[in-house]
Amino acid sequence: MEQPGFVDVLPLSPLQEGLLFHALHQGSGPDEYVVQVVLELDGPLRAAELRGAAEAILRRHPNLSAAFWFEGVDSPVQVIPRSVTLPWAEFDLRGRTVDEQRAERERLLLEQREAGFDLFDPPLLRFALIRLEPQRHLLVLTNHHILLDGWSYPVLFRELFQLYQSGGDDSELPRVTPYREYLAWLAGQDRQAAEDAWRRALAGLSEPTLLAPTAGPAGPGRRAQATLELPAELTADLRVLGRRRELTTGTLVQGAWAILLRSLTGRSDVVFGTTVAGRPPQLPGVESMVGLFINTVPVRVRLDPHEPLADALRRFRDEQAALVNHQHLSLTDAGRLSGHGKLFDSLVVFENYPLDTAGITPAGSELRAADIAGHDGSHYPLSLIVFPGEKIVLRLDYRSDVFGPSTVEQLLGRLGRLLEALCANPDCPVGNVDLVGDVERERLLGLNDPAVVTPSAVVPELFGRQVALRPEAIAVVSGEAELTYAELDARSNQLARHLVASGVGPERVVGLALPRSVEAVVAVLAVLKAGGAYLPIDPGNPAERVRSILRDATPVLLLTTAATRPGVEDGGTPTVVLDSPEVQQRLAAQPTAELTDAERGGALHPGQAAYVIYTSGSSGIPKGVAATHEDVVELTGDRAFDSYADARVLVHSPLAFDASTYEIWVPLLRGARLVLAPGEAVDLDAWHSTITRNRVTHAFLTTALFNHLVGERIELVSALREVWTGGEVVSTQAFRRAVETCPNTRFVHVYGPTETTTFCAYHEVRTADSIGNTVPIGRAMRNMRVYVLDGFLGLVPVGVVGELYVCLLYTP
Structure with a gap:
């Protein structure tokens, strides 16, 4: 301020309050609300008189000299000082080349903007005059937006040049309505x-x-x-x-x-x-x-x-x-x-x-505005x-x-x-x-692959092909126990005959409450060979949840062990305790040959249910999801698993978790080996021993488990040839560390609800540099398509939020 004292104290308009708040909280860096208008002027120009006209503008519109106070007052106010000195600068760029002028002009304009304003130190505007040629100038007005809006600039510049033309005489200009009258109108x-x-x-x-x-x-x-x-x-x-x-x-x-x-x-x-x-x-x-x-x-x-x-x-x-x-x-x-x-x-x-x-x-003015530009x-x-x-x-x-x-x-x-x-x-x-x-x-x-025509098949049929190709190859390992493909085939045929004799047939549901074991693998295969659909039940679940699932699925039979039977028995469903001596004798007496359609009461069909898995459901009530033989065949037939013939896949997911579909059926239908993790609870030391001793190559890890292993037990991850992970929002930090630390491991981020048979899309992460703010879920799996649609079921463009829709290109 040029002289102490002020002539008026005014309230703020609504937008002035907002701009003041923003100025006080924006932090370091240039003020985003500094506005700049640049006039290119042609003709003879008298700089001193133009400066005097600008000074007259401030006297004519006192609110342009306002300072903004916010400390020590109940509400922020704008204070109009008695007088201020107009900031005015002149720069002479005459004699420079066009390129030199352009570069220096841009530097000066940026300098004027970045100088900013102190809202307590008026005026919150400044003028600069840049001489380019004897009769070519730039007039630059830089101000804080808190003073002026766009409609005010034409008024201001017209008055400025009229005052310049008249030598500062404003008698021909209309009377100014003080800004305080507008503020009074607002208050009223x-x-x-x-x-x-x-x-x-x-x-x-x-x-x-x-x-x-x-x-x-x-x-x-x-x-x-x-x-x-x-x-x-x-x-x-x-x-x-x-x-x-x-x-x-x-x-x-x-x-x-x-x-x-x-x-x-x-x-x-x-x-x-x-x-x-x-x-x-x-x-x-x-x-x-x-x-x-x-x-x-x-x-x-x-x-x-x-x-x-x-x-x-x-x-x-x-x-x-x-x-x-x-x-x-x-x-x-x-x-x-x-x-x-x-x-x-x-x-x-x-x-x-x-x-x-x-x-x-x-x-009639010799001075003419040739161009106008702005920055806001x-x-x-x-x-x-x-x-x-x-x-x-x-x-x-x-x-x-x-x-x-x-x-x-x-x-x-x-x-x-x-x-x-x-x-x-x-x-x-x-x-x-x-x-x-x-x-x-x-x-x-085009982000989805075209449909693939695949021969119609059921799970036991594809398993039988692997038995014929590699009967002596190891199919499943659990601790010291192991079964070859031929042995697994024989034992599952024996159990399948027992199931048929117990009333199991096409589309009949069989409950399985079995620990992770060779017997559990035999059981799921046997149920499918008998024509039924297996229903995994976790005996450790609350009793009410187990009862709810049994009431809804109405299985014709329950397969348990002596240890798991108490947690699932409902008193109404027949139960077979697989480790009882009586059942063991009956199974041993059954033929080991493949069942005929006549024996199981009908032919197997790709559209028949293979399993039913209950999820928690969005309402908290268990919801059953049935997957068909064709669903399982399509999953295991994806080209992502073409290299699995020599794979050794870690089986650690509960049978009632849909990841078990990948862990069991992908290796078995590809001729690979299942390696069962010991115990029901996760024991990483025991895992390390199992992975090392059995030379495990592949595993699926939930997102939480993946993050934990990468952070705490990276040696378990690096020992694997391929890791699939998904289920929750993935940690990009964990993925980067995994890719950087385990160069010999292939990492695949996967997505899919239970309804899509475990997975519907996957994305291989090849390098740490390819990981951005998120890890994509990738492309659809075989004979599926994924679309991101809006709330009106229209395709959304790339980068736009929508809902994921999954489409099957086959008929389940």
């Missing part, structure tokens, strides 16, 4: 009515709409732009559509942005921000006032997939019209009323103020700036540390396609609007 509005209106408008909003929910403060130099110019024909079509349907271009673009947000977030109730002019028409002289009048308000759009586009936009228009008289409420208050502190992180701005070269300098900013990660004209221009300002250039270009392309679709068929239901272009659609569909 019905706050309760405004709060009621916004409370109704935001009622029921379940969550904010955040495109970058984890983004922290932006660092220096992390903003970029991308632009799309709409064809003149499309611009004209939008205007015609607007006239016919009584919709403004702004409503059309905002509606398209809402649909784009829906596709990006997967939600049909979205919110974004927009700026409103904030100049009340009832305030005399408001059109020639200079200051910050705009306000940022939330825009809520609820999308019904069945509603025609034009109807949805008219409803949206009417909802916004009901808020026009209440748009002075602060964004902070609107967020509080909604129950969410932060409502959105994307902004839509219409640059419809007349800031161009025409009319800036007075008629925002703390929002993504802002859509709309420039009207014969060709509408859409510009996305974005944080380059949050969004990549290709992502932003894709967003602009989708927004353009949305506007085209709107013009082409305004009565199209909202849910039918397609954001994916032909090229992108082809790419998305």
